[in-house]
Amino acid sequence: EPEVTQTPSHQVTQMGQEVILRCVPISNHLYFYWYRQILGQKVEFLVSFYNNEISEKSEIFDDQFSVERPDGSNFTLKIRSTKLEDSAMYFCASRPLANEQFFGPGTRLTVL
Amino acid sequence: RKEVEQDPGPFNVPEGATVAFNCTYSNSASQSFFWYRQDCRKEPKLLMSVYSSGNEDGRFTAQLNRASQYISLLIRDSKLSDSATYLCVVNIRNQAGTALIFGKGTTLSVSS
Numbered sequence: 001e002p003e004v005t006q007t008p009s010h011q012v013t014q015m016g017q018e019v020i021l022r023c024v025p026i027s028n029h030l031y032f033y034w035y036r037q038i039l040g041q042k043v044e045f046l047v048s049f050y051n052n053e054i055s056e057k058s059e060i061f062d063d064q065f066s067v068e069r070p071d072g073s074n075f076t077l078k079i080r081s082t083k084l085e086d087s088a089m090y091f092c093a094s095r096p097l098a099n100e101q102f103f104g105p106g107t108r109l110t111v112l
Numbered sequence: 113r114k115e116v117e118q119d120p121g122p123f124n125v126p127e128g129a130t131v132a133f134n135c136t137y138s139n140s141a142s143q144s145f146f147w148y149r150q151d152c153r154k155e156p157k158l159l160m161s162v163y164s165s166g167n168e169d170g171r172f173t174a175q176l177n178r179a180s181q182y183i184s185l186l187i188r189d190s191k192l193s194d195s196a197t198y199l200c201v202v203n204i205r206n207q208a209g210t211a212l213i214f215g216k217g218t219t220l221s222v223s224s
Contacts, residue, residue, distance in 0.1 A: 045211035103155040
Protein backbone atom coordinates (compact mmCIF):
# COMPACT_ATOMS: atom_id res chain seq x y z
CA GLU A 1 0.00 0.00 0.00
CA PRO A 2 1.50 3.37 -0.98
CA GLU A 3 2.52 5.64 1.90
CA VAL A 4 3.68 9.18 2.48
CA THR A 5 7.33 9.17 3.51
CA GLN A 6 9.28 11.84 5.35
CA THR A 7 12.95 12.47 6.03
CA PRO A 8 14.68 12.86 8.35
CA SER A 9 12.79 11.20 11.17
CA HIS A 10 14.54 13.44 13.69
CA GLN A 11 16.33 16.75 13.09
CA VAL A 12 18.26 18.59 15.77
CA THR A 13 19.34 22.13 15.01
CA GLN A 14 20.60 25.27 16.68
CA MET A 15 18.36 28.29 17.04
CA GLY A 16 18.71 30.56 14.02
CA GLN A 17 19.70 27.79 11.63
CA GLU A 18 17.78 26.86 8.50
CA VAL A 19 16.17 23.45 8.21
CA ILE A 20 14.54 21.67 5.31
CA LEU A 21 12.06 18.90 5.98
CA ARG A 22 11.36 16.54 3.12
CA CYS A 23 8.30 14.60 2.12
CA VAL A 24 7.43 12.24 -0.70
CA PRO A 25 3.64 12.24 -1.10
CA ILE A 26 1.69 9.32 -2.51
CA SER A 27 2.37 9.33 -6.23
CA ASN A 28 -1.08 9.96 -7.70
CA HIS A 29 -2.16 12.48 -5.07
CA LEU A 30 -2.78 16.06 -6.07
CA TYR A 31 -2.94 18.04 -2.84
CA PHE A 32 -0.17 18.35 -0.32
CA TYR A 33 -0.10 19.68 3.22
CA TRP A 34 2.15 20.42 6.16
CA TYR A 35 0.92 20.21 9.74
CA ARG A 36 2.74 20.46 13.02
CA GLN A 37 2.11 19.10 16.49
CA ILE A 38 3.83 20.57 19.51
CA LEU A 39 4.30 17.93 22.19
CA GLY A 40 1.08 17.41 24.12
CA GLN A 41 -0.95 19.69 21.88
CA LYS A 42 -3.26 19.26 18.93
CA VAL A 43 -2.29 18.89 15.30
CA GLU A 44 -2.23 22.31 13.61
CA PHE A 45 -2.47 23.15 9.93
CA LEU A 46 0.42 25.08 8.38
CA VAL A 47 -0.04 25.16 4.62
CA SER A 48 -1.65 23.45 1.66
CA PHE A 49 -0.23 23.19 -1.85
CA TYR A 50 -1.90 22.41 -5.15
CA ASN A 51 -0.87 22.82 -8.75
CA ASN A 52 2.54 24.15 -7.75
CA GLU A 53 1.28 26.94 -5.57
CA ILE A 54 0.10 27.57 -2.04
CA SER A 55 -3.67 27.16 -1.71
CA GLU A 56 -4.07 28.17 1.89
CA LYS A 57 -1.86 28.95 4.86
CA SER A 58 -2.40 29.50 8.55
CA GLU A 59 -1.18 32.37 10.71
CA ILE A 60 1.59 30.07 11.94
CA PHE A 61 3.03 29.96 8.41
CA ASP A 62 4.84 33.29 8.47
CA ASP A 63 7.72 34.59 6.37
CA GLN A 64 10.12 32.19 8.05
CA PHE A 65 8.39 29.28 6.36
CA SER A 66 8.33 28.28 2.71
CA VAL A 67 7.29 25.24 0.72
CA GLU A 68 8.48 23.89 -2.55
CA ARG A 69 7.88 21.00 -4.88
CA PRO A 70 11.27 20.95 -6.59
CA ASP A 71 10.53 17.90 -8.75
CA GLY A 72 7.73 15.48 -9.46
CA SER A 73 8.04 13.61 -6.22
CA ASN A 74 9.40 15.71 -3.36
CA PHE A 75 7.58 18.30 -1.27
CA THR A 76 9.68 20.34 1.15
CA LEU A 77 9.12 22.64 4.08
CA LYS A 78 11.88 25.14 4.85
CA ILE A 79 12.22 27.09 8.06
CA ARG A 80 14.72 29.89 7.46
CA SER A 81 15.74 30.83 10.98
CA THR A 82 14.51 28.37 13.54
CA LYS A 83 13.23 29.43 16.94
CA LEU A 84 12.90 27.38 20.10
CA GLU A 85 9.13 27.37 19.68
CA ASP A 86 9.47 25.67 16.29
CA SER A 87 10.30 22.44 18.11
CA ALA A 88 7.50 20.04 17.18
CA MET A 89 6.53 17.06 15.06
CA TYR A 90 6.01 18.12 11.47
CA PHE A 91 3.66 15.97 9.44
CA CYS A 92 3.30 15.97 5.70
CA ALA A 93 -0.01 14.80 4.24
CA SER A 94 -1.38 14.25 0.78
CA ARG A 95 -4.74 13.49 -0.71
CA PRO A 96 -6.26 12.45 -4.01
CA LEU A 97 -9.50 13.91 -5.34
CA ALA A 98 -11.39 12.42 -2.40
CA ASN A 99 -11.44 14.22 0.94
CA GLU A 100 -9.31 11.95 3.06
CA GLN A 101 -5.78 13.07 3.84
CA PHE A 102 -3.02 10.57 4.49
CA PHE A 103 -0.19 11.47 6.81
CA GLY A 104 3.49 10.65 6.76
CA PRO A 105 5.32 9.41 9.88
CA GLY A 106 6.54 12.88 10.73
CA THR A 107 9.84 14.62 11.38
CA ARG A 108 10.63 15.48 14.96
CA LEU A 109 12.35 18.88 14.96
CA THR A 110 14.29 19.85 18.05
CA VAL A 111 15.64 23.41 18.20
CA LEU A 112 18.33 23.98 20.82
CA ARG B 113 -14.81 29.05 21.42
CA LYS B 114 -12.60 26.17 20.32
CA GLU B 115 -13.22 24.96 16.78
CA VAL B 116 -13.32 21.26 17.62
CA GLU B 117 -13.83 20.15 21.20
CA GLN B 118 -13.39 16.72 22.66
CA ASP B 119 -13.33 15.29 26.16
CA PRO B 120 -9.62 14.53 26.63
CA GLY B 121 -10.29 11.53 28.85
CA PRO B 122 -8.57 9.26 29.56
CA PHE B 123 -11.19 6.59 29.14
CA ASN B 124 -10.00 3.44 30.90
CA VAL B 125 -12.06 0.39 29.92
CA PRO B 126 -11.67 -3.38 30.12
CA GLU B 127 -11.38 -5.55 27.04
CA GLY B 128 -14.76 -6.23 25.50
CA ALA B 129 -16.31 -3.01 26.71
CA THR B 130 -18.26 -0.58 24.57
CA VAL B 131 -17.04 3.00 24.68
CA ALA B 132 -18.32 6.18 23.06
CA PHE B 133 -16.54 9.42 22.29
CA ASN B 134 -18.18 12.72 21.51
CA CYS B 135 -17.04 15.79 19.68
CA THR B 136 -18.55 19.19 18.92
CA TYR B 137 -17.51 21.64 16.25
CA SER B 138 -18.13 25.36 16.13
CA ASN B 139 -18.22 26.18 12.42
CA SER B 140 -21.59 25.39 10.89
CA ALA B 141 -19.98 25.56 7.44
CA SER B 142 -17.99 22.40 8.18
CA GLN B 143 -18.48 19.98 5.33
CA SER B 144 -16.46 16.85 5.96
CA PHE B 145 -15.90 14.94 9.16
CA PHE B 146 -13.46 12.28 10.17
CA TRP B 147 -12.14 10.23 13.03
CA TYR B 148 -8.40 9.72 13.06
CA ARG B 149 -6.44 7.55 15.43
CA GLN B 150 -3.04 8.59 16.78
CA ASP B 151 -0.68 6.32 18.66
CA CYS B 152 1.92 7.88 20.94
CA ARG B 153 4.43 9.93 18.92
CA LYS B 154 3.06 8.60 15.64
CA GLU B 155 1.18 10.18 12.78
CA PRO B 156 -2.60 10.50 12.69
CA LYS B 157 -4.15 7.62 10.77
CA LEU B 158 -7.58 7.81 9.21
CA LEU B 159 -10.01 5.60 11.05
CA MET B 160 -13.17 6.52 9.19
CA SER B 161 -15.01 9.32 7.48
CA VAL B 162 -18.32 10.33 9.05
CA TYR B 163 -21.41 10.66 6.89
CA SER B 164 -24.72 12.33 7.64
CA SER B 165 -26.56 9.03 7.61
CA GLY B 166 -24.09 7.48 10.02
CA ASN B 167 -21.73 4.72 9.07
CA GLU B 168 -20.23 1.59 10.46
CA ASP B 169 -16.93 -0.17 9.89
CA GLY B 170 -16.69 -3.40 11.81
CA ARG B 171 -16.68 -2.59 15.52
CA PHE B 172 -16.67 1.15 14.87
CA THR B 173 -19.77 3.29 14.33
CA ALA B 174 -19.72 7.00 13.59
CA GLN B 175 -22.65 9.39 13.79
CA LEU B 176 -23.07 12.99 12.71
CA ASN B 177 -25.71 15.44 13.89
CA ARG B 178 -25.38 18.59 11.81
CA ALA B 179 -28.14 20.44 13.66
CA SER B 180 -26.31 20.02 16.96
CA GLN B 181 -22.84 20.17 15.37
CA TYR B 182 -21.98 16.95 17.11
CA ILE B 183 -20.02 13.88 16.04
CA SER B 184 -19.70 10.58 17.86
CA LEU B 185 -17.64 7.42 17.66
CA LEU B 186 -18.73 4.14 19.21
CA ILE B 187 -16.30 1.29 19.67
CA ARG B 188 -17.78 -2.10 20.49
CA ASP B 189 -15.94 -5.09 21.93
CA SER B 190 -12.81 -3.06 22.73
CA LYS B 191 -9.44 -4.67 22.05
CA LEU B 192 -6.11 -3.94 23.70
CA SER B 193 -4.95 -2.67 20.31
CA ASP B 194 -7.64 0.02 20.37
CA SER B 195 -5.62 1.90 23.00
CA ALA B 196 -4.74 5.21 21.34
CA THR B 197 -5.83 8.82 21.07
CA TYR B 198 -8.88 9.37 18.90
CA LEU B 199 -8.93 12.65 17.00
CA CYS B 200 -12.11 14.31 15.82
CA VAL B 201 -11.39 16.21 12.61
CA VAL B 202 -13.44 18.55 10.44
CA ASN B 203 -12.90 20.14 7.05
CA ILE B 204 -14.54 23.52 6.51
CA ARG B 205 -14.86 23.38 2.76
CA ASN B 206 -14.68 20.67 0.15
CA GLN B 207 -12.25 22.66 -1.96
CA ALA B 208 -8.76 21.92 -3.03
CA GLY B 209 -6.24 22.41 -0.28
CA THR B 210 -8.63 23.11 2.55
CA ALA B 211 -7.17 22.44 5.95
CA LEU B 212 -8.24 19.82 8.42
CA ILE B 213 -9.12 21.19 11.85
CA PHE B 214 -8.21 18.79 14.62
CA GLY B 215 -9.56 18.34 18.09
CA LYS B 216 -7.06 17.71 20.81
CA GLY B 217 -8.11 14.08 21.02
CA THR B 218 -9.62 11.63 23.46
CA THR B 219 -7.31 9.06 25.01
CA LEU B 220 -8.51 5.48 25.30
CA SER B 221 -6.78 2.85 27.37
CA VAL B 222 -8.07 -0.72 27.09
CA SER B 223 -6.84 -3.14 29.74
CA SER B 224 -7.02 -6.92 30.08
